[in-house]
Amino acid sequence: MTETETKTNQALGYWDSKAQFFASGERRQKTRRMSDLYESGCWRYIEPLLPPMESGTILEAGCGTGRWVYRLAPMGYDLELMDFSGEMIRHAEAQVNQQGLGERVSAYHVLDICNMNTLGDNAFDLVLALGMPLSLCSDPGQAVSEMFRITKPGGHVVCDTNNRFRRALDLARKNDMTRFFDVLNNGKTVGESGLHQSCFSPEELDTLFREQGFKPCKTAAITPFFEHPPAKEQVELLDDDEMFSRIDKAFQNVAEEPWVLGLTSRLLMVAQKPETGKH
Ligand SMILES: C[S@@+](CC[C@H](N)C(=O)[O-])C[C@H]1O[C@@H](n2cnc3c(N)ncnc32)[C@H](O)[C@@H]1O
Structure with a gap:
């Protein structure tokens, strides 16, 4: 087994073991309104990109037990859900059905974001890869290449990642110098979970x-x-x-300020696949 395969299997085991926790709502209870704050920050970028309801298709990639499906499906949007953890997908499907949203979800895929080979080219108007699957996967470049392939020309991707220099600052504050040098020099780190993660500066994300x-x-x-x-x-x-409302407004007001981009833990990227393929 290659080193990448070993890391992917380790990550898969970790996420499979977390699926019950995600599905039970315990995670949401723990983070309470921080989830609302996170969603409010992202929604402002998702909403203007929603495709026409009758004809559009949205993929929630690295969906866990589902997050955006519970907002978009009740609005009338059709989605497909994808995660590399079979356990996450199993719980997502059960929860979607339990909430009476089954008709809006046309497919569930157990796939690695780096190799979505059963998804067709130019298939989706909007790909949501939130909750940082790009930072968590084994090859972010390959994952972005796959997202490019499955997005329709003119369609969009919205994703979030770890911010490299903010992560370095957090590690320096903890005197965790081994991980500090790793993230500073290579943009790689091992999180509290023991999982390997890729971190990006705003410029690196742009380049990717x-x-x-x-x-x-x-x-x-x-x-x-x-x-x-x-x-x-x-x-x-x-x-x-x-x-809550003051913080939400204040964060949104400065969300695109270059200096704030440098210090935030989570970076969000909105990208479009040009109408005419690669540019
Ligand atoms: C932090 S959770 C976020 C779940 C959900 N998107 C949310 O926002 O609540 C990260 C998710 O990414 C999935 N994931 C991690 N690496 C992946 C990969 N290589 N391919 C597909 N999914 C992956 C995990 O299984 C997990 O469900």
């Missing part, structure tokens, strides 16, 4: 997408200034409605 033929449209900071994973005190702050 351009190299595969995409036109980057927007880079944004999602929940900047807050820790990722969130600190307990920050989660508690958000229980207050007024504070």
Whole structure:
């Protein structure tokens, strides 16, 4: 087995073992309104890209037990769900059906984002790869190339990743110098979960997408200034409605400021596949 295959199997085992936790709602209970804040930050970039409801197709890639499907399917959008963890997909399908949304989800795929070989070329108007599958997969360049292949010309991808220099700062603060040098020098780190992760600066993310033929449209900071994973005190702050709304507005106001892009934990990228293929 190659080193990449070993790492992928390790990651697969980890995510399979987390599926029950995701499905039970325990994760949401733990992060409380931090999930709402995260979703509010992303939604502002997703909403303008939604395809026509009658004809559009959306893929939620690295969906876990599903996040955006529970917002988009009730609105009337058709989706396909994909994750490399069979357990995540099994729970996603059960939950979608339980919520009476089964008719809106035409397919469930157990696939690695780096090799989505059963998905056709130019198939989707919108690919959502949120929750950082790009940082978590074995080959982000290959994953972006695959996303390019399956996106329709003129269609979009919205994804998020770890921010390289913010991660370096977090590790330096903890005096974790081995991981600090790794992320600073190579953009690679091993997370608290023991999983290998790729981290990108805003410029590196831009280059990653351009190299595969995409036109980057927007880079944004999602929940900047807050820790990722969130600190307990920050989660508690958000229980207050007024504070939630002030923080949400303040974050959105500065989400595209270059300096804020440099310090946020999570970077969001919106990219378009040009109408005429590679440019
Ligand atoms: C942090 S969870 C996010 C789940 C969901 N997107 C959300 O926002 O709640 C990361 C998800 O990415 C999936 N994932 C990790 N590496 C992947 C890969 N190489 N291909 C496809 N999915 C992957 C995991 O199985 C997990 O479900």
